[in-house]
Each structure stands twice: as C-alpha cells, then as structure tokens.
Amino acid sequence: MALVSQHPVSQARVVELDALRGLAALAVVAFHYTTHYGNEVGHLGDMPVSFDFGNYGVELFFLISGFVIFMTLERTRTAMDFVVSRFSRLFPAYWTAILLSSVVVYTIGMPSQRLPWSDVAFDFTMIQEILGAEHLDGSYWTLQVELFFYVQMLVWFMLGQLKRIHWIILAWLLIAVGFGEADKHGMHVSYTIGELLIVRYIPFFAIGILFYRLRTQPQNRKGDIALIGLCLVAIGLAYKPVLLLVGVVCTAIFALFQLGWLRLLRWSPFAFLGAISYSLYLLHQAIGFSVIWQLERHGVAPGLAALAAAVMVTVLATGLTWWVERPAMQAIRRWWKRQHAPVPT
Template sequence: MKSRLLELDAIRGLAAVVVVLYHYFYRYHEIYGHAGLPYQWAQAGQYGVQLFFMVSGFVIFWTLARIEKPADFIVSRFSRLYPAYWASVTLTFFAVGYVGLPGREVHWLQAVGNGLMFHEYLRIPHVDGVYWTLTVELTFYFWIFLLYLLGLLKRVEYCLLPVVALTALQGLGLVSLPSAINKLLLVQQLPFFLAGIGFYKLVHGERSAVVLFAIGFSWLAALADFSVQRLAAYSLCYLLFYLAVSGRLALLATRPLIFLGGISYALYLLHQNIGYLVIQAFYAGGLPPLAGIGLALAISLLLATLLTHCVERPAIRWIRELYANSAALQRLAGRLRPAGGA
C-alpha cells in the first residue's frame, strides 16, 4: 500500500500544479487580461479540482473505514483542514488589503466569517475564490459522516447513486434543480467523490457489480452535460486515478510530485490572490508578465512549504496528541470511578 500512497500524493501534487497554472494563465486573463501572453492551453487545468474530489472520496472513505469512534473522524478532519486554512485566510486577507486587488477585497468581518469554512452557505464572500471547494468538501464530509453514523457506509453506493442520477438528468436538461439543492446535495461534484470511493473499494478487493457500476455511472453522469473537452478531461482523470491507486503508475511517484503533494493543500489555499498581486505588480512596472507568473509560482511554493511545515503539520500533531491524551485520561477516569456513581 505504501507505493499507492506515494502515488496518491503525486496525484495531489499534479492536481495542484494544473490548478495553479489554470489560475495564473487562463483565469487571470478572464479577470484582468494578459497582454500578448498565450493562455488558452491552461484552460484544461480547471479539471484538477475534479482530481482533488476523487482523492477526497478515496481518502475520506478510507479514514472512516479505520476509525474506532465518531470523534476520531471529527478531530482528524478538523486538525487537517482548519489550522492551515485559518493561517491562509489571515495571510491572504492582509496581503490583498495592503496591496489592493480590485473586486477581491472583503471587510474584516467577512474575513472572520470565512473562518467557519462553510461561510458560503451564509452568503459571506470568500477571502479567496478558491475556497468554494472547501464548502463542497465540508458538505461531502457531512453526508458521508451521516451515512457512517447510520451504519450505511457499506452500502454507500446505493445511497449516493440516486443523487448522481440527478447529476445526469440535470446535465441532459431533463430537470432543473434550484441552486440551493445543487449546492446542498453536491449534484455537480458528487460523481467524482463517488468515483474515489469506488476506486478505493476496487483496489481493496471489492469487485462487485455495484462498485463497478458506481464508477462507470459516475463517469457517465459527469459527462451528461457533454463536451469533447469534458470527455477527454474526465476520462483522463478516471484513468490516471485508477492507475495511480492500483499501483500501476509507479513512474508518477517522483520526488517533485510527491513534494508538491505534501504541500498541495497549503499551495491550493494560498496561490490565487497572492499570485495575482505579484502578476499585477509586474504589469504595473512594465516587466515581463511571464517573469511575474514565475515569481508568483515561486512565492506560492515558498509560502505553501512554510505553512505546511510551520503550521499545518505541527497543528495536526498537537491537536491529535491532545485528543489522544484526553481520550486516555477519560478511559482512566472511567476505570477509577467508584462503583455506584460519581
């Protein structure tokens, strides 16, 4: 399983890189405009987000399959997501507020609201636009954790396939769901989470017809709103992910991609608005924009590395150790409690 974990890290690293390139070239041009710089080639980088969702489906199901009690999952996800996120929100808010980035500045109260991570449900604007995926992640955690609490995790495909069917029907134009329902049920993103779960079961020996159907149907549902670009991108995502987690793509587990996978969460959180500030500074100074993109990438990688090693990983260790010690103390207290009551 070790090689598969390395390849999963490599998938994360690859997804992070293509998303960064998408934002610095294609998305920046859409918002502010690149002068004479080719950008169309980077459009496909938007599909790196789907790879992230597949990784999440795989990892979250794996996590739930191993935990001993519900609180283990809550502490695991909180320690993994929130400390690095809070640091990123703070850094991005002050950077944008100090330098200025038209259309992307928010009030400090809105920045505080971002700390919830599900602030989109409260219609609080994002400190950085990439945070929309974190609302999606938390929503997925909620639903999958609920299935775990209800004892339905082993039948997760049966529970999720009806929603994925809505994805297909909406993509075909046969139904039109309110945006609130789409957001709450993850109608647009659920096929990729389900695919990740299906691939987890597949590579762990569960080759039942329903697992194979769930993977295949999730792919078809995602393609219901058809385009040639989506067909190529989603097919590549599914194939690449399966080859990686099944141990058939060892060449992907290179040091650079594994390193990028290790800092991918921090890189994703920090790269967009801070990168835009750097690129705009180069344009304002009459300097080559490609050099600005290069510097933006370098700064984002440096900040992500620092955030990972100075905030994310220490916080994970501290919170989980605190929780483990607390659980041990609770068990000890339970054994020492006198018979007959407190």
Template sequence: MDVRPADPACRTYRRWVVLAPTAASTGAPAAPSPPARLVSLDLLRLVAAVGVVVYHFTARRTSAWGDAQPDLVPDAVTRWASYGSLGPELFFVISGFVILMTAWGRTTVAVVASRIGRLYPSYWVAVLLTGALLLLVWPEGKHVTPGQVAANLTMLQAVVGVDHVDGVYWTLWAELRFYLLMGLLVLVGVTRRRVLTVALLWPPVALLVQRLGAADLAELLVSDYAPLFAAGMALYLVHRDGHAVAPWLVVVVNTALAVVLRTPVTVRGLEHTTGVVPSTAGVAAALAACVVLVAVVAVVPLPRLDRTWLVSAAALTYPVYLVHQYWGLWLISRTVEHVPAWLAVLAAVAFSFGLAWVVHRLVEARWAPVLRRRVEAALTRGRDALLARLNAGPRVLGAAAGGAGRAVRRAPRSGA
C-alpha cells in the first residue's frame, strides 16, 4: 500500500478546504460531549406554543367566529391572550441558546443534517394537511392554490414571493436564516470569543443595514429578530462557562435592543389583529420576559422536570405549532353556534394537540432520524467528492512539475 505523504500542494488544499474546523485548528478548547437536552427549554417552547394557540383561537379577529367574536370573547380575555402572540419571540431566544449548544464542536454537515431532519418531516405533513383542509374542506377559511401548497413544501416560499399557506410558517423562514448564519460561524470555527463578538455586533450591524435601505441584506441578517437570537447565544455561554461580565453584558444590550425595536411594532400589530390597544409597558415587559425565562433556565437548576409525561408533552410543541391554526379555527367555526365559546375553544385546543400527537408519533419520531442520517450521508459524500476534485488538481500540477524537473536534469548541457 502506498503510504507516501501527499505532495505539499495537496496538503495546502486539505488545510483550507474544510467544512468545519476542529477545536485544535481554531485554537478553541475541546468541546465537551454533546450536552443532555434541557427539558426545561422544551417546556418553555411548549408554553410559547400554547400562548400562540390561545392567541389565534381567542384574541385574533377571524372569520371563524363570525360577526359575534367581540361579544363571545370578552375584552379581558383578548387583552391577556394577545400576549401569546409573543410566543415566536420566546422561540427565537430559545433557538439562539439551543442551536449554539448543538453546533458547538460539530461539523457543518452534522449541523445541517440535524436541522433538516428536525424541521422538514413534520412540516411537509403539516403543509399537506392544512392545504387539503383549505382546498377541499374549508375553502372559506383562506384562499390557497395547489401551486402555493407545492411551493410551501420547500419552506423557501418567501424567497420566491409565494404567500404562506399558514401564516405561522413565517417563523421558520426566520429560523432558517439564523441557521445559515450559524452555519457560517461553524465554518469559521465556534469559539467563545467569536460567539461573543457575533452576538454583540450582529444585531446593530443588521439594524444599520436595514436603516441604510439594503432591504434584502437586512432580511438575510434577520434584522428584526437578531437581538433575540443573539441574547440566547450569550445565555448559552453563561450556561456553559458560568457567570462572567461579557456574556451578561451582551444579554442586557440585546434585551434592551429587542424591547426598543419590537415593542412599537408589536403594539401596532396587536391593535390591528385584535381590535384592542395593548399596554405598551405590558408588551415591553413581555418581550423582556422572553429573555428572562431562558436566563432562569440557563443559570438555575430546575429539578424534577424529566418526568415522562412532561417530556412527551414538550415533544408536541413543533407539530402543534404547525397544524393548530386552521384546523382549530375550522372546528371553532363548526361548533361555536352550538356550544359555549369556551367549550368551542377547548375543543379546538384538544383537537390540535391530538392531531399534533398523530403527526409526532407517525411522522416526526419515525422519519426525522431517517432523514437526518440520509442527508448527513449525502452531504458527506458530496464533501468528500469535492475534496477529491480539489486535491486532484495539485497532484497533477505537482506531478507535471516533477516531470519537467527530471527532464531538465536529464537534458545535456549546451556546448558539453
């Protein structure tokens, strides 16, 4: 077997053409083994999802209730339930924490495969279920087309200007852009210093880009929600390495930035969608609470949260978020004239969680690991093929140069 070292040019390519530097290559300390999943974060996700469900079924004005919604849903319920619309903001803080936690010390291939396996199986089924409902059963719920449903299966419909089949999908587009930015960080190499730098500079830079009118770049940088993702990243550093001034400073700065940026936008949005003017101070406090709740999980040991039923309930967060809106509103539209409003809402919530359980058991639990493994294998093959092609060039050049040198040495000197 040929065990000769590769020629220097080949080694040059192998040094630079990589998909994720190792800890040794970046100077970072070796990453610990993958951390156990924090059940408390999963439960926070569940709380956020329930808040969104309650907001959609009660506070948000919708034709499912008919003209009687203001009479059937008291203003007090609308005011309190409207805070559930901030569930996505809590999602984003949690994502900043969790995605950094899972990406640390892993290759880009592993991170990408993990995210695709996590997001797509349940999403595909949810799009098809909601599309079937709106196309075949309840077209008055929302006008959609088969082409729109097909485009939504990519999760990239926003890129080509196609409307979401279900409005809740907007958060997935924000998450995908954050994953892209995290992938770039993994390519460079994840270190504490780099994470702090990114978490501190990314949000103001994204905001500056937005103010300068570069709308496409600002959207790519997730300018509207960057402070929330960045705060979650800094909180993971606190969780991983302990208390220090720098990460807490990043948390405070990003929390303040998120409150200043999102409060007026949220107040205007809720006034439009609910017909009730929310408390500006209440919205600001709720936005800050999104960070505070994750901070509590990051620094405070919370015992007895690994009960089986809690873990099982938390596992329904993603599918219930994806399927609840139109299926639940459809059920409300069919029952609200026959039962009390509170019972119609309770039935819609129960039905949404039941449908989510089916999606989780039959799709997510079975097919997410399969898709992750297949994507990781395909990406690994593609990476290896790319490296082989890039390394073949220096070998050919090196062989040609070596052959030319030998030919020169063999050639007789002129005048000899």
C-alpha cells in the first residue's frame, strides 16, 4: 500500500494531528506526575503506576511541528505573516500560564520551585535557558527548541530555499551526527551553536517535514522515504539508543496517520484533548507539582493526588484555551489582517 493519503491535509491536521498532540501532552503529564515527581521530589507513599515512556511524547511533538510548520510556510505570503501567526499562537497563552503558575508556586508550591524573580522575568522571553535563567515550569525547555526551529525555518523561507529542503535536511543530519560523535568522544562542542541549531532534536523535525511532503508530493515519495530512513540512521548514530526506538515508534505512528488508519482520533474526546493540548502542556508541571506536594502532605495517597492534579490542570487548561489562547490569537490575526488589507482603488 502506498504511503500517501488521499485526504486533504487540512482535514487531517485539524483532527488527527491535534489529537496526537493531545495524547503526547497527556503522556508527558503522566510521566511528570508519576515517575519524574517521584525522582525529583519523592512521593510520600507508593505510586501505583509509572509512565516512564511518557517522557518521549516530546519527540512526537517535534514530528508534528515539522509537519505543521512546513505546511504553514508553504501557505505563507510574507515573513511577517508567519511571525504574527506564531506569536499569536504561542505567546498570549504562554505569558498567561507563567502568571498563573507563579501565583500557585509562590502561594502553595514547594520552596524549591520558587525561583528568583529575575529568572521568572527571563521566562517571558521563551529562550530563558540560553540566557542562563531557570524555567519556572520544567516543561518550558521544549518551547525554546520549538522557537529556534521556527526561526530557522523562517530564515530558509526568506532565502527562498524551502524548495531545497532535501539538501537542508541532509546538512541537518550531518551536523547532528557530527555533534553526537564529538560528544561521545568527549570533544568540546559549542553549547550555544548546538542550541541554536537544535542539533539534539532536528532529525525528529525533519521526519515530520518529510511526512508532509509524502502527503502533498507523492511523486517524490521514494526520495522522501529514503530520507526518513537516513533520519533514523542519524538518530541511531547521534543519540542514546532508546531514542532510535522512539524515532521508529513515532515514524510508525505517522505512517499510520498517512495511511488514514488513525480516524479513531476524530472521536470528540480526542479532539477536545487536542484543542487544549498547548495550554495543558504550559500549565501542568509547576502547578501540578505544587498540588501533589500539598495533597500528599495532608495525607492524600500519591495516586489520588496525581489524579486530582491532572483534573485541576485540565480544568485550568480548558479555561486558558477558550478564554485566552483562542480569543487572543484570533484578535491578533484579525488586527494584522486589517493592517495589511488591500487598499481599495
């Protein structure tokens, strides 16, 4: 069976891809509330379940971003259109999440969660890690990775080079393998350059881009499939072994998506989870850890404390999505459209 779907890209993007993002966010939440909290803080009792694998939902995020950002740029007229689109999507919800998380952390949170206010101020940039500040919410590190990917793709768009994406991906893979080999052999590599080029994650974004091309340019599928294979080889060479397995699983999930075998994800609960996934990701760790810590100190069993935290952040994420994220995004985009509407002659 050909690895090319006949369904419109927009339909699949709105439903299946958003649902996959929601499931990936839920996996990360489960990992943080069970395994990660246990390792970093320590549950006051036995946690009945563990979700070690949920940590790798992040790599699925990166595949989805590769697919969606390449699709977005193919439909973008100008660089500023893309900047406004991404800003309106990311920052209003992010800034609000920092404020909400700060309120919770500095009232009921653990002392170790309470960063210097200068670090919290840097968090508003979304690139606080490279600026030397800590994350108020430990999950925010992925947002810097995403942002640097957007910037790099925007540069290629402005240079008119996206039509040569195959060569760009080959260069990415060579750089990733080079950095990985240098790290394995104890050679010094520039932290700043590695972060700016997102060398630790770029093959995952590349796989997402290639699946978008498989969906929209089936005449080139042999080359794209070969490049997906090279991405997996690069992951195997550059990173720890478990990430090759993660890459294979993520690729298999996207293959099922391409073949139209994930239509179950159009079910309304999955669609809802996809709709709130960004806000859920933004809110879950700092607030969730504060809630779990307080509940366990008051005698609530770890499993119930984690479940209560999950319910609470889901409610908050729903409110953030419908009262901030979507209205702000729509308002900013409407404003930008009015500012650049054609002048009547």
